[in-house]
Amino acid sequence: MTAPAVTSTDTTDRFSERSDRIIDAASTLINERGIKGTTFAEVARLVDMNQNSIAYYFKRKELLVAAAYDYSLGRIEAQVADAGAYPDPRSRVARHLSRTIDYRIGLREGRVRPVTVLSELRALDEPHRSELTARYNDIFRRVREYFGPTDSLAHRSLNSVRAHFLLQNSFWLPAWQSLYSEREFGRLEARMLEIFDRGIAPAGTRFEPHILDIGLTVREEGGDLDREAYLRAATRLINERGYRGASVDRIASELKVTKGSFYHHLDAKDDLVLECFARSYDTVSRAQQSALDTEGSYWDRLSAAISTLIDVQFSDLGPLLRTTALATLPAEPRADVVARSNRMARRFAGMMIDGISEGSIRAIDPLIASQVVMAMLNSAVDIKPWADGQDRAEAIRLYASTLAHGLFHDPD
Structure with a gap:
């Protein structure tokens, strides 16, 4: 008895399934550790693959991170399109919240894929930052339309x-x-x-x-820097780039001081x-x-x-x-x-x-x-x-x- 032939559809489905698993692992790590703390090695460990296999699907880490954000924004876009089809502001807001709650329940029950928190969009490299930020801005405009x-x-x-x-x-x-x-x-x-x-x-x-x-x-203006100024600058950069992205060099550069002064x-x-x-x-x-x-x-x-x-x-x-x-x-x-x-x-x-x-x-x-x-x-x-x-x-x-x-x- 001969084995069934492997079709191009089977290959495509297998590629998509593994690609999704890798993206989900990256989303989990980004949510826990930020973009800087997410590595191919840790992604490979979560999906029980080696790093070369990960690179077959995503040649560079920034491509994998961008794919995680792409999936997350796609889910939000679908939610906003669904809620936006309702007839009045109150029903749109109610539907939006209902979809949000349903997703959180589904995540607990393991029925839905994880999404990546959007807080570090501004920490992405170009061109991904501009492309994905433009998509979020479009989501925002469509949610604004809920209200008339x-x-x-x-x-x-x-x-x-x-x-x-x-x-x-x-x-x-x-x-x-x-x-x-x-x-x-x-x-x-x-x-x-x-x-x-x-x-x-x-x-x-x-x-x-x-x-x-x-x-x-x-x-x-022109006064001595104090601890409060350092903490303010660090807070601003951590908010924008995540903790690992807010390096001592960046903080010191923003304040126009040396690393020694930082320490x-x-x-x-x-x-x-x-x-x-x-x-x-x-x-x-x-x-x-x-x-x-x-x-x-x-x-x-x-x-x-x-x-x-x-x-x-x-x-x-x-x-x-x-x-x-x-x-x-x-x-x-x-x-x-x-x-x-x-x-x-x-x-x-x-x-x-x-x-x-x-x-x-x-x-x-x-x-x-x-x-x-x-x-x-x-x-x-x-x-x-x-x-x-x-x-x-x-x-x-x-x-x-x-x-x-x-x-x-x-x-x-």
Whole structure:
């Protein structure tokens, strides 16, 4: 009996299956270690192949990384096209969130392929960076269209912050979904959608930015560099390029100092990300405590804390370190950083609970709402160029209106 002939279709299917396995392994590693920490050797180990076999499918590492982002963007494009076909803004947002939740459940159950977090797109080499960034920008524009026409600059600006708020909450979900079992995801989706729909402030409440003095300063022109300046520069580069991409040479070059001067201020680069996290979390904690020490309702206090932290992200006092940098940390310090992040979220939740009790905040799920706040603050730095083009207070008010009043309310 002769063996069945191997067809070109069989060969193509086998090639695609192995290629997908390699891409999935690369996505997993990028999410855990960043682009710089992802190597052919580690990818080969995950898929039980040798490095030469990996190179047969992807000749260079940058091609494999680009393929991982290509797949991830393709999945988001399909989700956005599906949601965008629904008839009105509310149903589009609901569908977008439903698809996001369904994917997270499918990932837990092993039914879907992993996607690569998009935080390091700017760290890619050309031409991949420009090509993939252009695709993300197109995704953003299509999500903005969920909310209707942008026939004026004001509507365009408002719909832009709505799109940013929705997308960033989708991307933030992996940071806190482990707090819930799969059986709770239906309720989680309903409570998130309620916040997206109506916000957390009672009807008729206007969000007015109130910026607190929390003791942050910027070095005067020509003044001596201090530790804060180093941490600020390092935070900015880590946010843009990932921890491994933010080299000592790059940080020193941006600050126009020598590497020796860098090490005068910081003991070792390995400790740098921990110090950047500590600086960022200290900033959040100071804003929270300063807000709690002010007079007024708990909505006033929560608004003040949120306004102050958005102002930090929009100003030269920032940025705060993005939580995606957690992927670079060893397990033990990572657990400590996650625990502190969760404490800050619970502090926001506590302010909401007190506000619900006194009637100054709507009856929402404060634990879920606190994570919506964390997502909004974590990603505010990404729209700093938008904020730079207008009055700062108005930019803060417009951006925070997405939380205060939801995604469908006219903040004016």
